Amino acid sequence: MTPLELLAAALVVVGTFFGFVATVGLIRLPDLYSRLHAASKSDTLGSVLSLAGIAVVLGVSTESLKLVFLLVFLFLTSPTAAHAIARAAKEQGIEPVGEGDAEEGEP
Amino acid sequence: MTAGSLLLAAASGGPDVTVSPTLSAILLAAAGAFALFAVALLYRVVRGPTTQDRIVAINVVGTNTVIVIALVSVAFGEYGYLDVALVYGLLNFVMSIAVSKFTVEWGGVI
Numbered sequence: 413m414t415p416l417e418l419l420a421a422a423l424v425v426v427g428t429f430f431g432f433v434a435t436v437g438l439i440r441l442p443d444l445y446s447r448l449h450a451a452s453k454s455d456t457l458g459s460v461l462s463l464a465g466i467a468v469v470l471g472v473s474t475e476s477l478k479l480v481f482l483l484v485f486l487f488l489t490s491p492t493a494a495h496a497i498a499r500a501a502k503e504q505g506i507e508p509v510g511e512g513d514a515e516e517g518e519p
Numbered sequence: 520m521t522a523g524s525l526l527l528a529a530a531s532g533g534p535d536v537t538v539s540p541t542l543s544a545i546l547l548a549a550a551g552a553f554a555l556f557a558v559a560l561l562y563r564v565v566r567g568p569t570t571q572d573r574i575v576a577i578n579v580v581g582t583n584t585v586i587v588i589a590l591v592s593v594a595f596g597e598y599g600y601l602d603v604a605l606v607y608g609l610l611n612f613v614m615s616i617a618v619s620k621f622t623v624e625w626g627g628v629i
Contacts, residue, residue, distance in 0.1 A: 417542045424590070428549045431583065435556040438563055438579060444571050447563075451575050455582055462549065462586050466593045469538055478601045479589065482608055486582065489608075493578055493615035500619040501571040 416469060423465030430458030443509040444501055452494030459486050537596055546594035550587045557583040574618050581611035 413421070437450025460483050467479035538546070560583075563576040585608045592600035 413539050413541050417539055421542055421545045424546060424549045427586075428552050431553055431556050431586070434579060435559050438560060438576060444569055444575070447572060448575055451579050455579050459582050459586050462553075463589060466546065466589060469542065470593065475598045475601055478605060482585070482589065482601070482605050485605075485608055485612075486585070489612040490578075490582065493612055493619070494575070496616055496619045497571050497574055497578075500622055501569065504569075504571075504622070506569055506571065 416471075420465045420469040423468065424462050427458045427460070427462030427465060430454050430461060432458075434458055444506055445498060445508045448494050448498050452491050456487060456490040459490070538593060543594045546590045550590040550594070553583045553587050553590070557587075570622050571619070574615060574622075578611065578615045581607070581614070585611065 431454075434450050434454035437454060438447050441447045441450055463479050463483040463486070467476045467483065470476040470479065557580045560576045560580050564573050564580070567573055585604050588600055588604040588607060592598060592604065
């Protein structure tokens with residue numbers, strides 16, 4: 413493996429780690445707003461790092477240009493979608509959990 | 520790389536970069552991990568409890584799908600699939616915005 417491929421592999425592995433963090437957060441956290449926090453930040457970082465890893469290995473070409481477009485697009489739209497969903501939840505009157513009223517046995 | 524060789528690479532259907540077998544295996548393993556995360560997220564889609572929980576989970580599943588398509592495309596050297604990933608990312612965003620708009624009253628979101 414060339415040094416460039418080592419860099420790509422490292423970026424993809426770190427991206428996969430952040431994807432794992434987002435998944436655990438989305439499954440384990442107690443309410444919608446904290447789940448949105450996990451989904452919007454960790455998942456954006458995980459996907460952007462993975463795409464950057466495979467863009468690095470392709471060098472300067474139209475394919476890596478497509479990957480950079482995809483990366484920038486995900487970086488802009490993923491938090492925007494999370495914001496729109498949070499605002500829709502607020503409009504519907506969904507309240508965040510307060511101190512001490514986490515349901516028993518609820519993951 | 521000059522603009523001429525860039526155009527030539529575009530016309531001949533992809534760069535002549537072939538990733539090494541080791542990196543290809545790493546990319547495929549990462550794609551498999553992202554697919555497993557998507558399956559795990561289906562728990563949140565089924566369980567809910569609110570509509571917005573399901574939308575968030577489906578949004579993340581869609582993002583994972585985009586990553587899997589891109590990783591597999593580079594691992595196998597089939598660069599045409601990158602266009603599929605791009606279109607899938609656009610549709611995923613439109614889906615999230617549309618659903619979060621239509622679950623509230625008119626004029627609520629955006």
